[in-house]
Amino acid sequence: MLHTLKDLEGFAIHAADGDIGATKEFYFDDKQWVIRYLVVETGHWLASKKVLLSPISIKNVNLEGKTLTVSISREQVKNSPDIDTQKSVSRQHEVDYLGYYGYPPYWGNTGLWGGYSSPYMIAPGYSSVAPQPDEGIDMFADADAIRHRNQDRHLRSSLAVMGYHLEATDGDLGHLQGMLIDTDTWAIRYLIINTSNWWLGHQVLIAPNSIKEVSWGTSKIYVDMTQQQVKGAPLFDPAIPFNDE
Known part of the structure; x- marks a missing residue:
């Protein structure tokens, strides 16, 4: 089942040593159309600072309870690299962030998340019977990370893009109302127009x-x-759960 970004706002982030905060917005990759980071407002324990949370760290999504359980701790978040969420996130910021948490780079391969379709599959400690990327691919990813340390990675704020106008090949379509997300892969499956x-x-x-x-x-x-053609596209009703299977 798919879920709107609006549905995923305000989720409480549960760590082993306490709550981190709540989701406020999302950064997405406008080339592969996938959520790369959740922006979390930490609350009073960290002066309401906004921090980034990678889907790689998410262990469980509880839609009914509106909670996300993560593998990182409040202490790790407190000492994580300082990233200004009011500015664009550069590749250098990502290299520092991912390196701090011990996550591999997600770029440098053909999958949404490195050589895989899901962020959970590149999390530390993950084991699978599926074939692992070979050493050559890992070396390529490392080299690519170094080569692009100072380049932006086409990360965009979900809040900033809402309301954008859309143009068909023969006229106006309307405006962007939302996005439908697959929380198994964090891919943006559909734009809601x-x-x-x-x-x-x-x-x-x-x-x-x-x-x-x-x-x-x-x-x-x-x-x-x-x-x-747009008139023939699937209709969306926010009152009815959408499943495209």
């Missing part, structure tokens, strides 16, 4: 592979579909 005035009262789902371009300067998303 409010069709506004041209098709009043509808919300439709568009897969990220239909997106031609995102213009961050003009706050527009260009979609490789016609308005008629």
